[in-house]
Amino acid sequence: MIEFCGVSKTYPDGTHAVQDFSLSIPARQITVLVGSSGSGKTTLMRMINRMVEPTSGSIEIDGQDISKAEPVQLRRGIGYVMQNAGLLPHRKVIDNIATVPRLTGVPKSQARTRALELMDTVGLDRALAERYPSQLSGGQQQRVGVARGLAVDPNILLMDEPFSAVDPIVRDELQQEVLRLQSELAKTIVFVSHDIDEAFLLGDQVIVLAQGGEIVQQGTPEEILANPASDFVATFIGADRGKRRLSVSQTQARGDDRVLVDAGGYPVGVIAAPEGRLAVSSASPKSRSVSNKTDQAGDA
Amino acid sequence: MNWVWIGDNLGLIGGRILEHLALTAPPIVIGLVLSIPLGYAASRSRVARSILLSLGGILYTIPSIALLVLVPVILNLAILNPLNLVFALSIYAVAIMVRSAADAFASVPRDVVASAAATGFSGRQRFFEVELPLAIPVLLAGIRVVSVSTVSIASVGALIGIDQLGSFFTDAFQRSFLTEAIVGVVAILLLAALYDIVLSRIGRALMPWNRKQSAVMASPKVSTVPLGGSL
Ligand SMILES: Nc1ncnc2c1ncn2[C@@H]1O[C@H](COP(=O)(O)OP(=O)(O)O)[C@@H](O)[C@H]1O
Ligand SMILES: [Mg+2]
Numbered sequence: 460m461i462e463f464c465g466v467s468k469t470y471p472d473g474t475h476a477v478q479d480f481s482l483s484i485p486a487r488q489i490t491v492l493v494g495s496s497g498s499g500k501t502t503l504m505r506m507i508n509r510m511v512e513p514t515s516g517s518i519e520i521d522g523q524d525i526s527k528a529e530p531v532q533l534r535r536g537i538g539y540v541m542q543n544a545g546l547l548p549h550r551k552v553i554d555n556i557a558t559v560p561r562l563t564g565v566p567k568s569q570a571r572t573r574a575l576e577l578m579d580t581v582g583l584d585r586a587l588a589e590r591y592p593s594q595l596s597g598g599q600q601q602r603v604g605v606a607r608g609l610a611v612d613p614n615i616l617l618m619d620e621p622f623s624a625v626d627p628i629v630r631d632e633l634q635q636e637v638l639r640l641q642s643e644l645a646k647t648i649v650f651v652s653h654d655i656d657e658a659f660l661l662g663d664q665v666i667v668l669a670q671g672g673e674i675v676q677q678g679t680p681e682e683i684l685a686n687p688a689s690d691f692v693a694t695f696i697g698a699d700r701g702k703r704r705l706s707v708s709q710t711q712a713r714g715d716d717r718v719l720v721d722a723g724g725y726p727v728g729v730i731a732a733p734e735g736r737l738a739v740s741s742a743s744p745k746s747r748s749v750s751n752k753t754d755q756a757g758d759a
Numbered sequence: 760m761n762w763v764w765i766g767d768n769l770g771l772i773g774g775r776i777l778e779h780l781a782l783t784a785p786p787i788v789i790g791l792v793l794s795i796p797l798g799y800a801a802s803r804s805r806v807a808r809s810i811l812l813s814l815g816g817i818l819y820t821i822p823s824i825a826l827l828v829l830v831p832v833i834l835n836l837a838i839l840n841p842l843n844l845v846f847a848l849s850i851y852a853v854a855i856m857v858r859s860a861a862d863a864f865a866s867v868p869r870d871v872v873a874s875a876a877a878t879g880f881s882g883r884q885r886f887f888e889v890e891l892p893l894a895i896p897v898l899l900a901g902i903r904v905v906s907v908s909t910v911s912i913a914s915v916g917a918l919i920g921i922d923q924l925g926s927f928f929t930d931a932f933q934r935s936f937l938t939e940a941i942v943g944v945v946a947i948l949l950l951a952a953l954y955d956i957v958l959s960r961i962g963r964a965l966m967p968w969n970r971k972q973s974a975v976m977a978s979p980k981v982s983t984v985p986l987g988g989s990l
Contacts, residue, residue: 509879534803535879545874549892549968607878627974 460486460617461647462508466516468502468672476502477672478752480516485664487692488650494668495695498649503672504617507649520615535563538608538616538646538726543602546592546607553578553588556606563611570610582636588751598629602636604640609644622657626716634660653694660685669693683724684719685730761938776946779923782916783909785845787954790852790905791898797853798860799886811857818854823847823915844916852905852910859901862964863894896969899962906954910947 461484468477477499483757484490492500503510506518509530518525525533546555554561556577557570563574578585581602592600608616618637622630636659639754641648658665659680667676667683669691676688687693719728764770799842801808830836830843867890875889914925930936963970 505877510873510878530880531881534877539874539877541870541874541877543870545870545877546874547871547889548868549966551968562879562884593968 488663491658491662499672544604782874794856794860801861804863863897
C-alpha cells in the first residue's frame with residue numbers, strides 16, 4: 460500500500476504542481492491517476508520513487524516513510540515504465556531488460572536468462588533479443604519497457620502514460636496485455652493517463668485530478684461513470700463521447716433509472732436511481748474487460 | 760619539385776613524421792580526457808558553461824608563438840624541451856574540445872537519463888554506462904576537429920627549434936627550397952588524414968548500436984572553432 464499524506468510540491472520556479480494531496484493506493488490493484496496535461500500526475504508518480512522530493516507532506520510504502528529510504532535502492536525495487544519507453548539506445552533489447560538486475564549484482568547469464576523469460580511474459584518474440592531499441596516498433600519498445608519494469612519482480616509498478624505515443628490499435632493490444640499480466644502477477648500498479656477510456660478500462664480505482672493534483676473524484680470506474688461528482692468530471696468523462704466505451708444513455712432512460720450503453724449504443728447495465736449504483740454490471744475487472752471486448756469488436 | 764632530394768632524405772622525412780606523431784598524439788588524448796569532466800560540468804550548470812566556454816575561447820585566441828614563448832617560463836623548462844610544445848598543444852586541444860564535450864553531454868536525450876535514474880542507476884553508473892557512451896558521437900566529431908588542428912598547429916614548434924614536420928617549412932624558407940615546403944605540407948595532410956581515419960574507426964568500434972543507422976545518430980550539431988585560427 461502506498462499512502463500520500465498531505466503532499467505538496469512546489470518546483471523551484473514557483474509552480475505549484477501538487478497541493479495538499481492525500482491518497483491511499485491499495486496493494487495488488489491498478490490505480491489510475493487521470494487528468495489533463497499539467498495536472499501534476501507525473502509529479503505525483505515521481506514522488507513515489509523519489510525522483511521528485513515533496514516540498515511538504517510524507518509518502519509511505521507499506522508503513523515505511525520513503526524519505527528515510529536510500530533513493531537508488533528504493534528505485535531498484537520499483538518498476539518504472541515511461542511514455543517513450545526510455546530504453547537505453549546503446550544496449551540490446553535483452554540487456555535493456557537485464558539492466559536493473561545487473562545493477563543489483565545478479566550474474567550476467569542469470570540476468571539474461573530471466574530477461575528472455577520476461578520477453579515471453581510480455582509477448583515479445585525472443586528473436587528480437589539481440590536487436591537495438593531503434594530497430595523495434597513503438598509498440599515493441601513499450602513491451603520491452605514493461606519487461607524491464609518487471610525485471611526485478613517489484614511489488615510496485617509505476618507506469619507514466621506508457622501507451623500514449625503508440626497508435627490506437629497497438630494501444631488496445633497493450634492495454635489488454637496489462638490486464639492479462641495483472642491477472643497473473645497482481646502487482647500494485649500506479650498508472651498515469653490523460654485518457655479517460657484507458658483509465659476506466661484499466662483502473663480498479665480511478666482518481667480524477669484537476670490542476671495542482673486536486674482530487675475531484677475517486678472511485679471505481681462504474682461509480683464515477685454513474686455519478687460524476689462535478690461538472691468538471693462530467694465534462695472530462697464526456698469530452699470524447701464518440702470514442703468512449705461506456706456512457707449513460709440520455710434516450711434509453713427507464714423512469715428514474717438510467718441505462719449504461721457501450722460505444723455501439725448497446726445497453727450493458729442499468730443505474731438504479733435512488734442508490735445511484737449499477738444494477739447489472741458488477742465492479743469486477745473481468746466484466747469490464749468483457750464489455751470492452753464487445754465494443755472493440757464494434758470498432759473493428 | 761626535386762625528386763632526388765626526396766629520395767635522398769626519406770630517412771629525415773620518416774623521422775620527422777614520427778616526431779610529429781609523438782608530439783601530437785599526447786595533446787589529443789589529454790584534450791579529450793580533460794574535456795570530459797569539464798564538458799560534463801558545463802552541461803550541468805549554466806554558470807560553469809559560460810565560464811568554461813569563455814575561458815576556452817580566450818585560451819584559443821592566444822597566438823601560438825606567444826604561448827610557446829610563455830610556456831617554458833611557466834613550466835620552468837629549457838626552451839628546446841619538446842614538452843613545451845606538448846603542453847601548448849594540450850591547452851589548445853582542451854580549449855577547442857571543451858565546447859564539443861559540453862555539446863556532447865547536452866545531446867544525450869534527457870528522458871533516457873531520467874529513465875536510467877528512475878530504474879535505479881546511481882549517479883556514477885549513469886555517467887559511465889549511459890551519458891558517456893551516448894555522448895560518443897559528438898565527442899568523436901569534436902576530437903576529429905582537434906586532431907586536425909593539433910597536427911597543423913604543431914608545425915609552429917619549428918620556430919622555437921623543436922624538430923618535426925614544421926621544420927621543413929623553416930628549412931625551405933631559409934634555403935628558398937620549395938620542395939621541402941611541399942614535402943612538409945603533404946606529410947602534414949597525410950598525418951591529419953591518418954588521425955581522422957583511425958579516430959573514426961575507433962568510433963565505429965565503440966558504437967555498435969550506431970552502425971545500422973549511422974546517418975541518423977552520427978550527424979550531431981557541433982560547434983567548431985575555425986581551423987588554424989591562431990597560426
Ligand atoms: N521540473 C519542473 N520544473 C518546474 N515545473 C515543473 C517541472 N515539472 C513539472 N512542472 C510543472 O508542474 C505542473 C505539473 O506537471 P506534471 O506533474 O508533469 O503534470 P502532468 O504529468 O499531469 O502533465 C505543470 O504545470 C508543469 O509545468
Ligand atoms: Mg506527465
